[in-house]
Amino acid sequence: MSGFSILALQEVGFNWREHLLFRPNELLAKIDEIYSKHGRIKALVLDDASFSLSTYDWHDTFAKAFLKFISVARPVLANIILTTPSPKLLLKKLVSMDAWIIKIVYDTDKEHKHRRTAKGYKNYLLPNGKRIIRLSFEDYFNINSLKEETFREYNEYRYSYVEDGLENLFIELKQKEKTMEDGRTRFIQH
Missing domain, CATH: 1.20.5 (Single alpha-helices involved in coiled-coils or other helix-helix interfaces)
Structure with a gap:
């Protein structure tokens, strides 16, 4: 997922090193920098987000504050991409938001060992309170493109x-x- 995030950032012309962060303090410093300039950034990636926003830390004060911040972040942050080995490792409240879930699938054969497919699923909350997840797109890429x-x-x-x-x-x-x-x-x- 991290490789796909880097390729996606590069595709829209971003320096991945300035937009892909791991430590929460790095993420907050970047958002604070944008906020202090009254700016808005199109995308940030919190790589391996389940390390700092783990489902096992649902009671952690940082996790709670992060969930609240997501509700008001739109003026400074258009998109946040959270990478994780498995969505089950992320806070359930994050995974259950009306958001995209992108799963990277190995799509290899002898001739294309580095080919991957990014499958984008849209998470919908219906008026009756039920959730549905639908496959919305597939993007084929070669991890060797990096x-x-x-x-x-x-x-x-x-x-x-x-x-x-x-x-x-x-x-x-x-x-x-x-x-x-x-x-x-x-x-x-x-």
Whole structure:
């Protein structure tokens, strides 16, 4: 999905490096910059959005504030693209909005190993409250359309935020170990 986002940004003439962001503070800084200039940006990509807007963090204050912000963002942000390995990892409120869901499907054979299909589904809320999702378009692309330099630069950027995930894991692991140790200590004392 990230490769398709980069190609889409390039197709409309955007520098992907200025419009594709991973860390929430980078996204907010970009939106704040646009807001302070009374401007409007056509598109921003929050890459691997399920890292900061995970369905498991529905109670997180940032996630709640982000959902509220989406309601008022139109004057400064025309489109926000959220990439994720699976929509099920994103906050349910985000996935259930009247929005497009684009799924990247491998469309390969021996001759076209790098061919992909982007299938665009429109999520509709009907007047009776039911939701329907319909296939609206298919876009065929070759992931090798990305320049080698762009691909390398993106991978370096993406690799840099793996560190964020590792830091979170180490913090959680230390807290879990401390909780287990505290439990053992209390058990032994009683």
